[in-house]
Amino acid sequence: MQLRQFTTGIAALAAIASVLSANSAQAFSFKVTDGVANPWTGATNQGAYSEFSTLAGTTTVDFNSGQVPTTGFAKYSFSNGNSNSSVRSDMWAPVGAEGEKNTSNYLEVFQGNNVIINLAKSLNYFGINWGAAHTGNTYSFYNGNTLVKSFTTKDIDQAGGFATYSALHPGSNEDGAQRQQNGSYYQGNGYVHFYADSAADIFNKIVISQAGGGGFETDNHSFHEGTGKFDFDTESVPEPGLVMGLVGVGGFFLRQRRRVKSA
Template sequence: MLFSKKSVLIAALSTLATIGYAGSAHAINFTVTTGTTGLNGETNQGAFSEFSSLANTVTVDFNSGQVPSDGFAKYSFVGNGSSSVRADMWAPVGANGEKNDSNYLAVFNGKDVVIQLDDYLNYFGINWGAAHTGNIYSFYNGDSLVASFSTADIDAAGGFALYSPLHPGSNEDGAKLVNSKYYQGNGYVHFYSTSSDDIFNKIVISQVGGGGFETDNHSFHKGTGRFTGFDSKSVPEPSAALGMLAIGGVFLRKRKHRKSVELAS
């Protein structure tokens, strides 16, 4: 029997979704993949979401050198510090470990990035890396914390998709010992709601302690219920989602943190 590329892809994502939802009726889950190339096949701008072409999805790539201050997703820097959009060796790598020559968002201790959304989301994806201890994502419904995730949560769920020699590091959260050297983690991390109880309209990106929080190619999906992107009927065409078939391992986290997070005013 012959199977099309899309049939194989649907089967892979259906398995992904089944694992992700198991035992988690009300939670923001996450999945780590290698990501995929840009919509036009770009390989030198970091990894992109496999859901970039899904309807109601908006992607911010920071290639302009600035954060968006208007439109659907409004970014603002809160606090004092050196957080900024920049281009250097610490930019998250591509889906196959390619060097990222484009601008990316770097967040450092003392200066958070707050993303205020004009509508509710049930999915947020980011190219994350080079990973450090103290990288924290917090999701809010208004001013109420829905869930918070750190580098340690990715480690506890199995780790990042790639550990790049372009990002040498030390023994810390998000790093792995490879051939007697520590390399920092990279990958595309997909955060998604499993019910209407866990939708969100504000995201806070923080770095606690030394090191930085480097991300690129943020994808936002509007929705007021469970994210259905992992359902077979919603799977993008193979050209937009081949990265899913290249996953060396699927890492999931089904933990929700109900703790207070202080934001600088």
């Protein structure tokens, strides 16, 4: 968003921009898409998955086991036990890429009980199926104990909104909800991609929190390892079948990737 503001900028913004850049070299971006059906099974009732799920170096957590992972690449913990925030399955699950009802388990976070995700390696990308959006849904990205960037529902609204406003998630007039023709407010859903624009923006810890009432519902978290810029537009995303076919010829795969990236 900062980039877009700068490039479409009016003179008044130039001063703000220079203050920001003096304060921090960081630029951290996000994009909202529909996401895709489960890229491994084709299932459409498990929420939306990242278009980058099958990119080499990406790990995806779908919560379908009913638990958060507490070992491995992404270790999840609750700041206050898991007395109210938890993995569950109910009507508030984030909807699928074409608005389908999600009948799988997902992660629910309430105020006062944050979810902390500690990563085994540095990341340059985190994607999430964000659903039933409420005011006060908050993501904070850290490198060690240093906050890289926070985002809230309002940031999505200001950038043009969510991909889908679902009748499955009736809500009230607030950040993340939009009035539809029948007079009801529907809450936002979509696949939201957060990514580093430079090596200064990589991160290894994510905190998911809720400020105020309502819950924060997410599913299908995807983590991409990286120590530099994540190029959203030119990262190649091979078809799942292609990845399977190239398992034994990683060198070829890497060469293809480099070629695409430098094109």
